[in-house]
Amino acid sequence: MSPRWTTADISDQSGRVAVITGANAGIGYHTAKALAERGATVVMACRDGDRARRAAQTITTATPIAVVGLDLASLASVHDAARRIRERYDRLDLLINNAGVWWPPYTRTEDGFELQFGVNHLAHFALTGLLLELLLATPASRVVTVTSLGHRSGVVDFDDLHSERRYRRNTAYAQSKLANLLFTYELQRRLAADGAPTAALAAHPGGARTELFRDASPAFRAVNAVIGPLFTQPPDAGALPTLRAATDPHAPGGGLYGPSGPGQFKGSPVRVTSSPASHDGHTQARLWQVSERLTGVSPVTAPGRV
Ligand SMILES: NC(=O)c1ccc[n+]([C@@H]2O[C@H](COP(=O)([O-])OP(=O)(O)OC[C@H]3O[C@@H](n4cnc5c(N)ncnc54)[C@H](OP(=O)(O)O)[C@@H]3O)[C@@H](O)[C@H]2O)c1
Structure with missing residues (x-):
């Protein structure tokens, strides 16, 4: 068995710029x-x-952490937010689309999207598209x-991306998290086809x-209080798959990282597989087109063509 991957395995990141959404918590x-x-340099x-x-302020490092407003x-x-980042930095090594919402009461974003689909997927699709020029100008950058x-x-x-006919919190969350993977795989396919760095x-x-x-029902909380510790790990351990995907030089484009333990609930971060639905090329392409239409952002993946 390979040794446990920890933050000690993260190479020196000096001179690299990392933007992380939802970085104030968890x-x-x-x-x-x-x-x-x-x-x-963390934003x-x-x-x-x-x-x-x-x-x-709770993180004391030589390079001060910057904050950019992003709803x-x-x-x-x-x-x-994308404009401010482009104005302030001339490189972007890591864009980490982390922020998320889980099972909220039915809510729409400012632009009329169902909240989980809008925040978890569409906004990150748009943010990535708007920052691609900077990413493409940075060697070995990653999203x-x-x-x-x-x-x-x-x-x-x-037919009902925004749950207008029927809203089920868990179904909408699962759709948004599948969308995260469909987006990642389609983005990687396009970047590789265009020879992007x-x-x-x-x-x-x-x-x-x-x-x-935070929006869990009392019943969910009661069950979680009993069995939660069996299936969860502290937030710093939960960050390790992200950190490995972001920094392991051997992590390949299109790779998915998650915990190594039974059911992938906890453990050391390793490369894992995702559902067959996430690899459906037709759905990847269709979601990309729909996301372009809904956000008005068309990500350009070819260096020099932005
Ligand atoms: N915890 C788990 O067991 C688990 C499991 C699977 C996947 N995940 C995923 O892990 C990611 C991080 O979640 P977490 O567990 O760390 O939860 P968390 O502690 O609730 O952190 C979520 C972060 O997202 C931010 N956020 C929510 N809505 C936002 C918006 N409209 N604009 C900007 N930022 C917004 C939150 O900001 P505020 O502080 O302002 O609310 C917070 O910084 C999410 O994508 C989640 O789906 C978590």
Whole structure:
């Protein structure tokens, strides 16, 4: 068995720029902390500036952590954040699409998208597209998108993407997390076909004890209090698959990382497989087209053509 991969395996990240969405809490926070501690210039892209600055202050590293306002429930905010990042940095080594919402009551984003599909997938699709020029200008850059074991039950319902006919929280979450993978694989296919220096990878944390479950029902909380510890790990361990996908020089484009233990709930970060549905090329291409139409962003993956 290979030795356990830890943050000690992260190579020196000095001079590299990493943008992490939802970095003020949970897995994103521990991803930011570990990268900053290895010398990266970390940009926390978060919706609540005060929370983000307070989180940044708890990480004491030589390079101060920067904060950029980003509300993924607003395409205008996505455009604004991307513009600020492009203005401030002349390279982008790592874009980590981490932020997410889980099982909220039915809500729509500013642009009318169902919240989980809008925040978890569409906004990250747009952010990536708007930052691709910077990524393509940076050697060995990577886009890492955080998905979930929940993708396995996901189906992309192209006839009701925004759950207008019927909203089931778990179904909408699973759709958004499957979309994260369909997007990653299609992005990687396009980048490779265009000979780009950028790779697209995905990671899932297994089960991690974070604030994600804030909208859980009392019944879910009761069950989780009993069996949760069996299936979850601390948030710093939950960040390891993301960190490995972002920094392991041997991690290939299109690779998915998750915990090694039974059921992939916890353990050392290793390369894992995803559902057959996530590898459906037709659905990948269709979702890409629909995401372009809904966001108005058409990611250009060919260097020099942006
Ligand atoms: N925890 C798990 O067991 C688990 C399992 C599978 C997958 N995941 C995935 O892991 C990722 C991180 O989740 P977590 O567990 O670390 O949860 P978390 O502690 O709730 O952190 C989620 C982060 O996303 C941010 N966020 C939510 N809505 C946003 C918006 N509209 N704009 C910008 N940022 C927004 C939150 O910001 P605020 O602090 O302002 O709310 C927070 O920083 C998610 O993609 C989630 O789906 C987690």
